[in-house]
Each structure stands twice: as C-alpha cells, then as structure tokens.
Amino acid sequence: MGENKKNMFLKVLSVVSIVALFLGWQLVVDFGIVPNTLLASPKQVIEMFIYKISNANPDGAVLWVHVMTSLQEALTGYLLALVIGIPLGLAMGWFVVVEGLARPIFEMIRPIPPVAWIPLAIFWFGIGLAGKVFIIWASGLVPCVINSFVGVKMTNPVFIKMAKTYGATDWEIFKDICIPSALPMVFGGLQVALAASWTALVAAELIAADTGLGFLITMGRRLLKPDMIILGMMMVGLTGVIIGIIIDKIEKRLVAGVNK
Amino acid sequence: MENRIGNDGIKNVIECKGISKYFGEGxxxxxxxxTMDLSVKENEFVVILGPGQSGxxxxxxxxxxxxxxxxxxIYVNGKEVTGPNPVIGYVFQRYTLFPWKTVMENVEMGPKLKGVGKKERREKAQxxxxxxxxxxxxxxYPHQLSGGMKQRVGIARAYANDPEIMLLDEPFGQLDAQTRILMEQEILRIWEKEKRTVCFVTNNxxxxxxxxxxxxxxxxxxPxxxxxxxxxxxxxxxxxTDLAFLELREEITGETELAL
Structure with a gap:
C-alpha cells in the first residue's frame, strides 16, 4: 500500500517535471529571455519535425533518410564489432595462446578514444559509409571483447572441474560451459557497445557526412536553425533508446534460465 | 603391479599408497x-569422516x-591415476548443476560427451x-528446484555417466537437517538398487x-x-536410536574433537 502510493507519487512527479520543463522552455523563448536565434521553442521543434517528414530542404534529405542512413551505418559497424569482438574476447578468455597474442595489442589500442580515429578514417575511407562504419566498429569492438573475455574468465571453476571429471575436452568445456556461462556478461557488453557505437556515429557524422542525423545537426548549425539542431538531437536520443530496448528483448529471450 | 585382492577375496578398486599433498613452496x-594409505573394495560404502579443512x-x-x-x-582399478577418468563420478559439495541446462540436459551430459546417441542417452538419463x-x-531449470532436488539431480548426473566409483563430497552439507536425513535414506536406497563403490565425505x-x-x-x-x-x-x-548405533557414536565421539 505505502509502496504503491510512493510509486504513484513518483509517476505524478515525473509527469510534472517533464511538463514544467517544456512549458518553461516555451516561455523562455516566447518572452525573449533567450533570443530565438539561439534557442528554438518546443513548438518550433515540433513544426520542424512535421516539415522534415516530407521536405528535403534545406539540408537535402527528409528526416526518414537521415534516420535510416545513421541506422545503417551504426548497425553495420555494430554487427561487425559483434562478429569479430565476441569470438575474439571469448577465445582470449579460454585459450592461453590467443590471450597471450591478442591481449597486448588490444590493451595498447584500447586507451585511444574511438573518435580520435576519425581523421585517419576520413583519410582512408572518405566521408561515405565505410569511414563511419570503421569508427563505429572500433568503438563497439572494445566493450564486446572485454565483456566476452571477462565473462569466460568468470566461469565458476567448479563447473570446469565438474566437466573435467566427465572427461570433457578443452574445446567441449569452452563450448558447453564457458560460453553459456559468459552469455549474460556478453549481453552486458552489447548494451555498452551500442551506446559507444551510437556516440561515435554522431561524432563521425558531425565531422564528415552528407546525410545522417549528425549531418542534420551540423546543417542546423550552419544554417543558424536551432530548431533543426534540437530535432536532430532528439532523434538521436530516441533512436538510441529504441535499439537499446530491442537488444534487451533479444537478451531476455536468449539467456532464459541463466544465472537465476 | 600391487596386490589388488584383499584378505576376503574382494578386489580393491581404489588404492592410495603413501600419498601426501603439499601446497606452496619453501x-x-x-x-x-x-602419508595416507587407503584401500576401498568393490561396491563398498566408505565414509571419510573429518572436520572442515581436514583435507x-x-x-x-x-x-x-x-x-x-x-x-x-593412487591406483584405480589397478591403473595409476594420471588425470580425470570417467570411471569416477564426482558429486560436489556445492550444487554444480549448469544453470542454463534443464534437469534432463544436465543428467545426459556425461553420455553426450561420450558421443552416445540422443535416444539412447535420453533413455539412460530418464x-x-x-x-x-x-x-x-x-x-x-535448476533455479526452480529446492536444494535437496538439486543434489538428486547431481547424483543422477553422476550415475548416468556409468561410473564404477562414486565420490560424494559432503553432498548434503548445505541441506537443512530434515532434508538431509531424507537424502541419507535416499542415497542408500539408490545405492542398494545401483551398487557402486562409494566414497562419501562428511563431518557429521x-x-x-x-x-x-x-x-x-x-x-x-x-596435516x-x-x-x-x-x-x-x-x-x-x-x-x-538403536543401542549399538549409540554405542558406536559414543566411541567415535570420544576419539574426536568434532563433538559439540
């Protein structure tokens, strides 16, 4: 009862806080406290949203195209990071040879922030899809490798002993015990990798792009249109949340029964 | 080869000759x-009694x-032990069921690792x-089972691997007193039905x-x-509560610092 009331109260407060924010924001612009050239009102952002649904001007593409471009770049880089990072991390966790060979290189590259790769990526791949995919791949790779590696390392040693008494080979232990027991950590890595990829994508598009949400934001700045900038920011946030939810759903399906 | 036949004509399946164990250096x-010598006869139920941390x-x-x-x-069936051997089934102190496998999948693990076909291993596990x-x-899944049930699965899993020898390492140590007594009766019932050589560790x-x-x-x-x-x-x-039981209990209690 008390718990219910508290939850209800919290819900009401969060609605109040959001409404107040937008109302305050609208008023600040309406009364000219912040000049409209620097800050667009929520109403203007919504109008811009509606306009951009069907109009390619002034930045050259409708909103849908920007979203899809960004998604395509992000998902391509992200998937490549998973396909390479997870097996590499898992193998590093179990096979001494892989750990010995791959880990030093990995540890050397790891401290370089992915956005620092942007200039080189533009040199190598230009401002098209490939360059951004590279940046996203580099950002997503690190959490994929680390979490898979730690996940395998954290396998309960009793499970491994147990399997040995059943005559399981090294490979069977890795496949049947270490990998399933690492899965929750691997999925944790996917979430972190997604956040990292999405951040890197926007950074890359801000610098070099001709479509995409980051490009929309940059165009807003160049054209002195704060409503366009804010629309771009909101779309980046929204899309990120939606992908996060989808991954969460997949995770819940796949790791049923594990670690409960 | 060591003499494997005891005075009563029953063969020794486990023979420990002058074994000791050190950890660390210098x-x-x-x-x-x-320096321990221990022989265990075929189909014998040997209990190793000692307090915690007694090796x-x-x-x-x-x-x-x-x-x-x-x-x-150490010789098992006359051959020196050099590594894990599926002839030995091991039930660990802690529950060591794989949380991502169902009861069936846990129990059929041993035959599966030996390459036994699905139908045959399912029948055996069942x-x-x-x-x-x-x-x-x-x-x-293991998380849906009580502690006693988990250890039952552990015992079934060990049996399904066709061991000649069962090592049970304080299998009931984590159960409540009542479940423990029930499981003690159960392990005897199972052993009467499926005779194996059993070594059982307890502090009780x-x-x-x-x-x-x-x-x-x-x-x-x-040491x-x-x-x-x-x-x-x-x-x-x-x-x-049998008189002979109590007399033996008193005799053993007199010999040990285990008694409370």
Missing part, C-alpha cells in the same frame, strides 16, 4: 595430507585425478531421473554411521592423517 609450504576434498580431488599427490601413488525420484521435472558422525560400511576417521588438524578405521557391522536400515 617457507610457505603447507602440508595438507600426510578430505583434497583427497577426493586426487583420487578423481584433478590434482596430483605430492608423494605416493532411468536415473526416475531412480532419484524426479520424474516430471525433466524440463525444469550420525551421517557417517548411518551410511558407511567403513568409517575412515581423519585427524582434526593439518591430515588417518586416525582410525571403524567397521560398521550394523544391519541396514540403521536406526539413529
């Missing part, structure tokens, strides 16, 4: 087990081939699931007398040595 060298699990790990003795030799009284729980005197053909009592402090061996001639099922 000044940190710590002796856990010191009982170390002894088991060496018999199972998970660790090497520092000195001496037989032992029924034997431990868990029919109907084949598709349950009642459990030792209730179960064992022989009780091997270990020294209460490190652990064999202190005394009791032959328990009482007929089964044994009664905790």
């Amino acid at each position: 000044a940190n060298k710590k002796e856990v087990l010191s 009982k699990s170390t002894l088991f790990r060496m018999i199972a081939g998970l660790e090497k003795p520092s000195t001496g030799h 037989y032992f699931i029924n034997l431990v009284g868990l029919n109907g729980f084949e598709d349950a 005197i009642d459990e030792a007398i209730f179960l064992g053909d022989r009780i091997v009592m270990l020294e209460g402090k490190l 652990s040595k064999m202190k005394k061996i009791y032959n328990v001639d009482l007929p089964r099922p044994r009664d905790f």
Whole structure:
C-alpha cells in the first residue's frame, strides 16, 4: 500500500517535471529571455519535425533518410564489432595462446578514444559509409571483447572441474560451459557497445557526412536553425533508446534460465 | 603391479599408497595430507569422516585425478591415476548443476560427451531421473528446484555417466537437517538398487554411521592423517536410536574433537 502510493507519487512527479520543463522552455523563448536565434521553442521543434517528414530542404534529405542512413551505418559497424569482438574476447578468455597474442595489442589500442580515429578514417575511407562504419566498429569492438573475455574468465571453476571429471575436452568445456556461462556478461557488453557505437556515429557524422542525423545537426548549425539542431538531437536520443530496448528483448529471450 | 585382492577375496578398486599433498613452496609450504594409505573394495560404502579443512576434498580431488599427490601413488582399478577418468563420478559439495541446462540436459551430459546417441542417452538419463525420484521435472531449470532436488539431480548426473566409483563430497552439507536425513535414506536406497563403490565425505558422525560400511576417521588438524578405521557391522536400515548405533557414536565421539 505505502509502496504503491510512493510509486504513484513518483509517476505524478515525473509527469510534472517533464511538463514544467517544456512549458518553461516555451516561455523562455516566447518572452525573449533567450533570443530565438539561439534557442528554438518546443513548438518550433515540433513544426520542424512535421516539415522534415516530407521536405528535403534545406539540408537535402527528409528526416526518414537521415534516420535510416545513421541506422545503417551504426548497425553495420555494430554487427561487425559483434562478429569479430565476441569470438575474439571469448577465445582470449579460454585459450592461453590467443590471450597471450591478442591481449597486448588490444590493451595498447584500447586507451585511444574511438573518435580520435576519425581523421585517419576520413583519410582512408572518405566521408561515405565505410569511414563511419570503421569508427563505429572500433568503438563497439572494445566493450564486446572485454565483456566476452571477462565473462569466460568468470566461469565458476567448479563447473570446469565438474566437466573435467566427465572427461570433457578443452574445446567441449569452452563450448558447453564457458560460453553459456559468459552469455549474460556478453549481453552486458552489447548494451555498452551500442551506446559507444551510437556516440561515435554522431561524432563521425558531425565531422564528415552528407546525410545522417549528425549531418542534420551540423546543417542546423550552419544554417543558424536551432530548431533543426534540437530535432536532430532528439532523434538521436530516441533512436538510441529504441535499439537499446530491442537488444534487451533479444537478451531476455536468449539467456532464459541463466544465472537465476 | 600391487596386490589388488584383499584378505576376503574382494578386489580393491581404489588404492592410495603413501600419498601426501603439499601446497606452496619453501617457507610457505603447507602440508595438507600426510602419508595416507587407503584401500576401498568393490561396491563398498566408505565414509571419510573429518572436520572442515581436514583435507578430505583434497583427497577426493586426487583420487578423481584433478590434482596430483605430492608423494605416493593412487591406483584405480589397478591403473595409476594420471588425470580425470570417467570411471569416477564426482558429486560436489556445492550444487554444480549448469544453470542454463534443464534437469534432463544436465543428467545426459556425461553420455553426450561420450558421443552416445540422443535416444539412447535420453533413455539412460530418464532411468536415473526416475531412480532419484524426479520424474516430471525433466524440463525444469535448476533455479526452480529446492536444494535437496538439486543434489538428486547431481547424483543422477553422476550415475548416468556409468561410473564404477562414486565420490560424494559432503553432498548434503548445505541441506537443512530434515532434508538431509531424507537424502541419507535416499542415497542408500539408490545405492542398494545401483551398487557402486562409494566414497562419501562428511563431518557429521550420525551421517557417517548411518551410511558407511567403513568409517575412515581423519585427524582434526593439518596435516591430515588417518586416525582410525571403524567397521560398521550394523544391519541396514540403521536406526539413529538403536543401542549399538549409540554405542558406536559414543566411541567415535570420544576419539574426536568434532563433538559439540
């Protein structure tokens, strides 16, 4: 009862806080406290949203195209990071040879922030899809490798002993015990990798792009249109949340029964 | 080859000859087990009785081939132990069911690792699931089972691998008193039905007398040595309140610092 009331109260407060924010924001612009050239009102952002649904001007593409471009770049880089990072991390966790060979290189590259790769990526791949995919791949790779590696390392040693008494080979232990027991950590890595990829994508598009949400934001700045900038920011946030939810759903399906 | 036939003409399946175990080197060298000789006969139920930290699990790990003795030799079926051997089934102290596998998948693990076909291994697993009284729980995950049920699965899993020898390392140590007594009766029922050579570790005197053909009592402090061996001639099922039971209990209690 008390718990219910508290939850209800919290819900009401969060609605109040959001409404107040937008109302305050609208008023600040309406009364000219912040000049409209620097800050667009929520109403203007919504109008811009509606306009951009069907109009390619002034930045050259409708909103849908920007979203899809960004998604395509992000998902391509992200998937490549998973396909390479997870097996590499898992193998590093179990096979001494892989750990010995791959880990030093990995540890050397790891401290370089992915956005620092942007200039080189533009040199190598230009401002098209490939360059951004590279940046996203580099950002997503690190959490994929680390979490898979730690996940395998954290396998309960009793499970491994147990399997040995059943005559399981090294490979069977890795496949049947270490990998399933690492899965929750691997999925944790996917979430972190997604956040990292999405951040890197926007950074890359801000610098070099001709479509995409980051490009929309940059165009807003160049054209002195704060409503366009804010629309771009909101779309980046929204899309990120939606992908996060989808991954969460997949995770819940796949790791049923594990670690409960 | 060592003489494997005892005075009574029954063959010894486990023979430990002058084994000891050290951990660490130099000044940190710590002796856990010191010169122990132990023979276990075919289909015998031997209980190793000793307080916590008396090297009982170390002894088991060496018999199972998970660790090497520092000195001496261990023979199983006349062959020196050099590594894990599926002839030995090991039930660990802690629940070691794989949380991502169902009861059925856990129990069929041993035959599966040996490459037994699906139909055959399912039949075998089902037989032992029924034997431990868990029919109907084949598709349950370990987190849905009680502590006693988990250890039943552990026992079924060990049996399904066709071991000749079962090592049970304080299998009931984490159960409540009532479940524990029930499981002690159950393990005897299962053993009567499916005779194997059993070595059972416990720190509980009642459990030792209730179960064992022989009780091997270990020294209460490190390094652990064999202190005394009791032959328990009482007929089964044994009664905790039987006079002969109580006399033996008193005798053992007098020899140990285990009594509370």
